[in-house]
Amino acid sequence: MRKILFNAKVYVERGSFAEAVLIEDDKIVAVGSNKDIKAEASKLDGNCGAAQLIDCEGRTLIPGLNDSHLHFMQFGETQNQAMIEGVTSIDEMVGICREFARTHPNHVKEGLHAIGWNQDNFADSNRIPDKNDLDKISTEFPIVLERVCGHIISTNSKLLEMLDIEANKELFKEGDYLVGEDGKPSGIFTGNGCNIAKRLIPDFSLEERRKILLETMEYAVAHGLTSVQSNDVGTTFMDGPAAFKLFHDIYDKGEALLRYRHQVCFNRLEDFKEYLENGEYAKGDYPKDSWLTLGPLKLFKDGSLGARTALMTNGYTGNPDDHGLEWISVEDMDEYCRIAKEHGLQVVTHVIGDEAVKRTIDSYEKAFVDGENKLRHALIHCQITSKELVDRIAKLNILVFAQPIFLDYDMKIVDDLIGSELASSSYAFGSLAKKGAHVSYGTDCPVEDCNPFPNIYMAVTRKDRQGRPEGGFYPAECVDVETAIDAYTIESAYGEFMEAIKGRIKPGYLADMVLLDKDIFTVNPDEIKDILPVMTMVGGKIVFKR
Secondary structure, three states: OEEEEEOOEEEEEOOEEEOEEEEEOOEEEEEEOHHHHHHHHHHHHOOOOOEEEEEOOOOEEEEOEEEEEEOHHHHHHHOOOOOOOOOOOHHHHHHHHHHHHHHOHHHHOOOEEEEEEOHHHOOOOOOOOOHHHHOOOOOOOOEEEEEOOOOEEEEOHHHHHHHOHHHOHHHOOOOOEEEOOOOOEEEEEEOHHHHHHHOOOOOOOHHHHHHHHHHHHHHHHHOOEEEEEEOOEOOOEOOHHHHHHHHHHHHHOOOOOOEEEEEEEOOOHHHHHHHHHOOHHHHOOOOOOOOEEEEEEEEEOOOOOOOOOOOOOOOEOOEOOOOOOOOOOHHHHHHHHHHHHHOOOOEEEEEOOHHHHHHHHHHHHHOOEOOEOOOOOEEEEOOOOOHHHHHHHHHHOOEEEEOHHHHHHHOOOHHHHHOHHHHHOOOOHHHHHHOOOOEEEOOOOOOOOOOHHHHHHHHHHOOOOOOOOOOOOOHHHOOOHHHHHHHHOHHHHHHOOOOOOOOOOOOOOEOOEEEEOOOOOOOOHHHHHHOOEEEEEEOOEEEEEO
16 A cells, blocks of 8 residues: 655754655655656656555654664553552552452453552652551562562562572572561562562463453553663563463454564573573564564673662772672573573663673673674663773663663662762763764653653753653653654664664655654754654554554
8 A cells, every 4th residue: 555644844854854755655755845756656656545644734754763672562551560660658559459359350360460660769768568568468479569660579478478588598699588587588579589479470361461461562562662672571570471462363363563582591501502502582483574473582780779689899988898689690591691692682671780780792792793782782771881881882882771761760779879070970871872873762661651751851951751851851861853863763773783674764764753742853852752743653564543
């Protein structure tokens, strides 16, 4: 089916705009003026009557937005759980969960799980909830409540009883769980201990997961996302074979609304090897034109800044001996990267603290191909960086999958946690882009909402949602609108080796586009966060229209 989008402000690339786009099936055929595009369509079959004409009414048309790292399934799950995001006290959270349990008795009879609390938002006390708090919800069924970052969880006594840590200590590394003043497990878990504890909560059924995925896709395209690169398998969705089968089924039946690229986690090297030799990486069927693709190995190097588990070279302000958490050892990281190199596989790693960034770069560099980052290994988050680290990232051409939206919260704590000198060279989106590094944007949803426009706003202004501070947080790291849009489009495509056919409105590229309700290039930057799509198109198909 041929389509002509005309009367638009079409963003082609920096400094270049057009008026109209000609689409044939799922590809862009031509871009130019209204007159030229209609003439081009007439040349193809003698008239424009065979084409669907879409009047954009002068609105701005940009390439489809591509979130380079999030947890798509987990976002859907949070919409089907007790809503504890943004609670301002432990008592408020307890009350919300008790009410959810009262109104959803069948849902919680075998366990309650929710994500979203942040102790820094508690007005009465900034302590982390423990088993004594969660026992006020219930002691009849196991409970897991995750901090918004997912790197600390709180549990109740029932879960501790079921887990029986004393009899299963071989499952845990040092620091995987905390003890109280009585020397007994407090119900607080960190690192891989979170995954061990969460497994005791019954999972969603496959039918529930299917419904969740489709609903989440509707939300995503309504906010301008046409592609997501998502880490669900191995984190949110622990049953890998079942997860891959479900995704294949949805995409094979044509039910999906956007493109999806897997980022896959493994808890053991043996599992990784098995998937490479006999599992999805060896036998998965991903046709060239599929909207579903199999992407990189995803690793976790450290925790989060807000949880004080980010791996820091010089520790935290006032506590230099506290360096945070190293989730995966240097030896195991080197081995993962070595095996990935043997199989030509990209590696992307969660890194928050500067020491996590440094050690991950070290592991990547050991596994470079011919001394170069030809497999496009990437740093996810890459928040805390010295100027030397920024230079090294750019020099080695290591990709960064950044989340500017994290600043909405982190700007309130980062100076106090690590000092202003290191904070001033962190969240270095501007410096990285100026030095030629490949920086793409994502949201890490559900840590933040997957709506891309508050994320772009944050990159451009470095202000929180209330417009503070005036002038921006370390404003030298602000980027312009073109850089932010490119980070969400062509750079995200580069991260998945698709920059030759995806992320631009140019002939030969996939017809993934978003028509906006406001001109993102001329609107007051403070209004960028409020922009919404009027229409979203994926592969030439209109998947959302307001």
